[in-house]
Amino acid sequence: MSANNTSTASCSGSDDVNMTSRCGKGCSTSVLVSVNYDQPELSVVALALLLVIVGTMLCNLLVGVALIRFRTLRNVSNLTHYHHYQQQQQQH
Numbered sequence: 602m603s604a605n606n607t608s609t610a611s612c613s614g615s616d617d618v619n620m621t622s623r624c625g626k627g628c629s630t631s632v633l634v635s636v637n638y639d640q641p642e643l644s645v646v647a648l649a650l651l652l653v654i655v656g657t658m659l660c661n662l663l664v665g666v667a668l669i670r671f672r673t674l675r676n677v678s679n680l681t682h683y684h685h686y687q688q689q690q691q692q693h
Contacts, residue, residue, distance in 0.1 A: 638646060668674050
């Protein structure tokens with residue numbers, strides 16, 4: 602992997618003769634990092650991202666199928682148990 606570092610500077614004072622090497626007061630510098638991948642590395646990164654995307658889509662499809670097939674999954678069971686627990690507490 603090769604990375605290109607680019608330095609940028611902006612000066613607000615009158616010291617704008619040599620901004621990149623020396624700045625006076627009111628000068629701020631920041632480093633921008635641009636990551637450029639070679640072709641084999643880019644292929645690996647693209648394949649990894651593709652696998653994550655396809656895996657997410659497949660898992661979401663399986664959840665949808667489970668929701669269609671099993672009606673009990675459509676209810677929030679924690680709320681049902683919570684309301685039942687509250688009713689028991691009120692009776693005592």
